[in-house]
Amino acid sequence: MEPSRCSVLVVDRSCTEHTYQPSQTSNSVNSRSSNPFLANSGDRCTCEANNSQDIDDLIKIFLNIFAEVITVPSGTKAINILKNRDVGSPPIIVLIDIDHTESVSRDLYARRESFLVMEGGVSLSEIHTKKDTLYGLELLRYVNLEISKGTLERVIPIVCSFNENSDFMLECLNKGAADYLLKPIRPEVAKTIFLHVHRTYTSPSRSTEYPRSIIRRFSNLEDRLDEIFTKDKWLTNTIIQYYTPSLSPLDIPNFPRLNSASEIERTNILKKKLTDWEFDSHKLSEDDLMRCVVIIFEHAMELDELRELSISTEKKKKGSFKFKPFIIWIDALHRFLLAIRQAYHDSNPYHNFTHAVDVLQAIFFFLCEMRLLPSLFSAGYNRRGKSSNKQRCRPNDLLRDSDVFALLLASIGHDVGHPGVNNDFLIQSQTPLAQLYNDKSVLESFHVMTLFNLMQKYGFKIYESEPPCETKYSEFRKIVVNAILATDMQLHHKYVKDIKEQKSRFESVDFNPSQKLEEEKNIIIGALIKCADISNTARPYHIAKSWSNVLLQEFTCQGDLERKLGLPVGPVNDGRVSQPDSQIGFIDFCAMPLFKSVSELIPEIGFTLNYLEVNRKTWSDKKETEGDNCSLRHNSSSVNLDNRQNSPIAVPAARTIPYLRPLNLPDGPGSEAHSDDCGKSSNRDDILSTAEASDVPFRYGGRSKRRSIWSLFSKNMRKANTNNNSVDNNSDYNSSHHNQEANSSVLCCNVQ
Structure with a gap:
């Protein structure tokens, strides 16, 4: 983390509230009155008059190092600034003066309003004395309490004082300070402050390290449950941080708008593309991809039933907000969609935001064909009514408008945070994520967790007017969860079988889907999103080929x-299977059975079968024409993996186990540092770059380490699955099928 990206918030009674940036002239600083950066002589300090440091000098020092310096005279103002920061803002260092702490405590005692003994922390609404009492050590305590709750993020508290007593310094560190600085703060010391930012965001946060017996420390059930939920939120955030790209500040003002005069023409062009099955997301710019997403979601929100949704932000004035049936804060929608885009790894050749938009457009196209969504260019829209045959119902009849919205949401977020490797890799290497989900739908479960975390974090709240346990939200969440889990290709053949069985049930005269409505609906939604997920195979050949590449x-x-x-x-x-063989195999054994089964259940999807047949023939012709020339022999990937050295494909495996493991048994033994055969600690960062990989095993410490590089990879390392009749890939689909006539294996591949 570069210091030029960080900010400093100085909390000292001697200064006024002001914001400074390096672009400002020095006169803007010098124009202020010169107030010494020290406590009054009556306060607890051991300074002399000649040890004072002018606050203006300190600001100049910080402006030469950091992006911004903010000064405030009180803790209340500091907390207001911290809590009103945008989500994803750069880290901020809070420099807290503690030389006034004793005088503040005396003032509180005199007023009999001391909050130093309050168990639940400080509420800003309770601070009503003439002199701001949230200061010094109590401000430090409050900031750390809010960090542990998750309400303050990317905040590093540091204290400063003239007090040179070592016991007092340790007391401050034990209370949560990242560092203790002696006044006057010298330029060479100020230059090293940013290192605390780097240390905080490359190691487990201090605020989230808990004593092993903490659950038993609380005497009542309510406190224990509160602590459990706090740790649960930390665990969720920790996992997401390691697998998703770090979110930069979301610039809503620069968000691609659709309603300006200059945008109307471009919007209409994109609408035409979205209504065409030859949609090619690879040819669209990043902004155009974002516009496509917004067009679809804003269009879907016009459905009548969706007007019951309430989407709002956290910034509500107490007592002034009243719920209305249809409140859509457009900035909340845009902020949420921007967060989703940032949570995809651009360095992934396939599993990136472009793929997410491709799947979203396919779902949108299917829903329009099924008359569950109006066309983007339709003058009027009447949702297709139920079948006139009272004895029969159709799959379309089971889906409501809220189900449509849930399906769109699942489509854009079905691969959010994808690390660029498949479930099989995560399971084989025994990453913490695979262990957390017991090797079952590992990535899909992670995508679900990340998507809902982003919804909460960025204020995109569905059915906010209802308690979380209410029926509508519960049903909505189930639809999204089941849709994303359906994209696990390990379950592919099971879904094809379920779709065929459902088709038979719909043909039955006495079939009543209401008896098992949720189960029947999940099969339909799973069928749609599975088709959309591998829809690139059923696009026109030139598009299908680009996705295959x-x-x-x-x-x-x-x-x-x-x-x-x-x-x-x-x-x-390994590049031992030719591109045509892989695509022909996938069409024959995965895509065609799925699309054919779904087309029989939902006839509106039947148009895809012709594309599959044409593409298969084209791949077959290409194989005969080019022969072995179209095989992709392995030398090295064409993607520069040095650019992926911070990609989470290996980082979580290497870094999260030491502090995730104690959570299983709070009172059990801690996780010791893993070591190699010599007892020396392994450098786990060695794995981050995979450039110049060769066929030899990974070497560490001068010896070949195939199965014991780290303890992570040394326990029960699974052997490669040699069963050619099973589907052994999942998120990135690799399956082998035995062709009895040719007595050879054909490997089919595709990814979600």
Whole structure:
């Protein structure tokens, strides 16, 4: 973290509230009155008059180092600034003067309003004395309490004082200070303050380290439950931080708008593209991809039933907000969509935001064909009514407007935070994420958690007027969860079987779907999103080929990493299967059975079958024409993996186990540092770059380490699955099928 990206918030009674930036002239600082950066002589300090430091000099020092300096005279003003920061803002260092602490305590005692003994922390609404009492050590305590609750993020509290007593310094550190600075603060000391930002965001946060017996420390059930929920929120945020890109500040004012005169023409062009099955997201700019997402979501929000949704922000004035049936804060929607875009790894060749938009457009196209959504250019819209045959119902009849919205939301977020490797890799390497989800739908479960976390974090709240346990929100969440879990290709053949069985039930005269409405609806929604997820195979050939290219690039990236870790490398990841063979195999054994089954259930999807047949023939012709020339022999991936060295494909495995493991048993033994055979601590960062990978096992410490580089990879390392009749890939789909006639194996591949 560069210091030029950080801010400093100085809390000292000697200064006034002001914001400074390096671009400001020095006169703007010198124009202020010169107030010494020290406590009054009656306060607790051990300074002499000649040790004073002018606050203006301190500001000048900080402006030469940091992006912004904010000065406030009180803790209340400081907390207001911290709590009103935008989500994803750069880190901020809070420099807290503690030389007034004793005088503040005396003032509180005299008023009999001391909050130093309050168990639940300080509420700003309770601070009503003439002199701001939230200051010094109590401000430090309050800031750390809010950090532990998750209400303050990217905040590093540091205290400063003239007090040179070592016991007092340790007391401040024990109360949560990241550092203790002696006044006057010298320029060479100020230059090193930013290191605390780096240390905080590359290691477990101090505010989230808990004693092992903390659950038993509380005497009543309410306190224990509160602590459990606090740790649960920390665990969720920790996992997401390691697997998703760090979110930069969301610039809502620069968000692509759709209603300005200059944007109308571009918007109409994009609308035409969205209503065409030949939609090619690879040819759109990042802003145009974002515009497409906004067009679809704003269009969907016009449905009648969706007017019951309440989407609002956290910034509500107490007592002044009244719920209305249809409140859509457009900035909340835009902020949420921007957060989703940032949570996708751009360095992934396939699993990136472009793929998410492609899946979203496919779902949108299907829903319009089914008359569950109006066309973007329709003058009027009447939702297709129920079948006139009272004895029969159709799949379309089971989906409500809220289900449509849930399906769109699941589509754009179904791969959010994808690390660029598949479930099989995470399971084989025994990453904490795979252990957390017991090797079942690992990535899909992570995508669900991340999506709902972003919804809460950025104020995009569905059915906010209702308690979380109410029926509408519960049903909505179930739809989104089941839709994303359905994209696990490990369950592909099970879904195809379920779709065929559902088709038979719909043909039955006495079929009553209301008896098992939720189960029937989940199958329909799963069928739609599964078709959308692999829809690139059923696009026109030139589009399907471009998706196949980036897919194989990502497979090769994973192969490089598997080779470096000494893990088994699959045929596709190793480039031993030709591109036509992989696509023909996937169409024959995955795509065609799915689309054919869904087309029989939902006839509006039947148009895709012709595209699949044409593409299969084209791939077959290409194979006959080019022969072995179209095989992708492994040298190294064409993607520069040095640019992915902070990608989470290996980082979570290397860094999260030491402090995730104690959460399983709070009173059990802690996690000791993992070591190699010599007892020396392994440098886990060695794995981050996979460039120049070779076929030899990963070497560490001069010896070949195939299965014991770290304890993470040394326990029960699974052997490669050699069963050619099973589907052994999931999120990035690699499956092998035995062709009995040719007595050869064909590897089919595709990714979600």
